[in-house]
Amino acid sequence: GDVVTLDREESHHMGTVLRGGRWPQVVLTDGRGHRFAARVTDRSRREVRLEILTRERGDEEFRNPRLVLGLALIKPRRFEWALEKAVELGAHRIVPLISEHTDRTASRGKDRRWRTIMVAAIKQCGRCLLPELDEPMPVRDFLARRPAGVTVFGAIPEEITTGPRPVSLLELPALLPADPVPENLTALIGPQGGWSAAEVGAFLDAGLQPISLGPHILRTETAAAAVLGGLQLVRGRCLGL
CATH class of the missing domain: 2.40.240.20 (Hypothetical PUA domain-like; domain 1)
Structure with a gap:
């Protein structure tokens, strides 16, 4: 050979x-x-x-739905941990998000280090596809050109006073179209301190579905891992795995 x-x-x-x-x-x-x-x-x-x-x-990596994670920038070590776990949990694309409660300097000079972490993660978990990593972008810019498919955002129930109620990950499959399968399953996870009221309003106006991860307030990196673990199971159901 x-x-x-x-x-x-x-x-x-x-x-x-x-x-x-x-x-x-x-x-x-x-x-x-x-x-x-x-x-x-x-x-x-x-x-x-x-x-x-x-x-x-690895044909399984190329079948829809793809998993997209929009992750608000947080303290570097915590963001790097979340990045590693996102790769291990099957994310196909990762978008660092700049929200109203984000430290805008958190991503400065980090691109090379982030990619090194991602390469190490695919070797560790045995994946054959390195996820796409976008440049950090403001939440409003991501909303304006978000991926086709179904998009959810992590929310504390008290944040949602109008619009659809937050659903659990167990309820999410019932909300997905059966045919055709969504091109992407996208999850947005907010920073420490949560999304601003304006951001929550923008998500609801755009038709995004709020999701709840239970009665406890989770750190950003914990929420990202929990959501991706759940979406990986949802994706498996869509693929008949």
């Missing part, structure tokens, strides 16, 4: 993992939806070479 050479960083990582052991068969991904079974043929401190044995496409 074809022979590939890992870059220096990946070679160093694999060399550390294989130190003192055999040269096994490994699984690689290109981050674009393909998995490769490969055999290590040669290694050094700076370079690892592998022979590609088989290739397969």
Whole structure:
């Protein structure tokens, strides 16, 4: 089969993992939806070479609905934790959101670090598709060009005085069209302190569905993980998995 050479960083990582052991068969991904079974043929401190044995496409990653997470910017460490878990929980696209209660400096100079975290996460969880990562954008801009499909937003019931009542994730499947399957399932999670009244009003005016995650007030990163875990199950039901 074809022979590939890992870059220096990946070679160093694999060399550390294989130190003192055999040269096994490994699984690689290109981050674009393909998995490769490969055999290590040669290694050094700076370079690892592998022979590609088989290739397969992760078709499950490309079927609708896709999972989109709009996540308000929060303290860097907490945002990075949420980013890692979003990748592990199957998000296809992640959009950092600038809300009225967001620290606008929270994303400064973070793009490279965020992508490094995401690459590490797909390797950890065995995914073959690296999610899209948008540039941070104001909530109003995201609303103006939000993805087609169904969009929900995390809300505390007391925030919703008009419009549809917040539903639980268990109730969400009943609100989805059966045919055709939605192109995207999008969830918006607010910052510490919650959405502003104006933002909640804009969501409701745009026809977004509020969701409740139970009786307790969750941190932003906890809410993001909880919602994506639920949406992953909803997606599985849509796909008949």
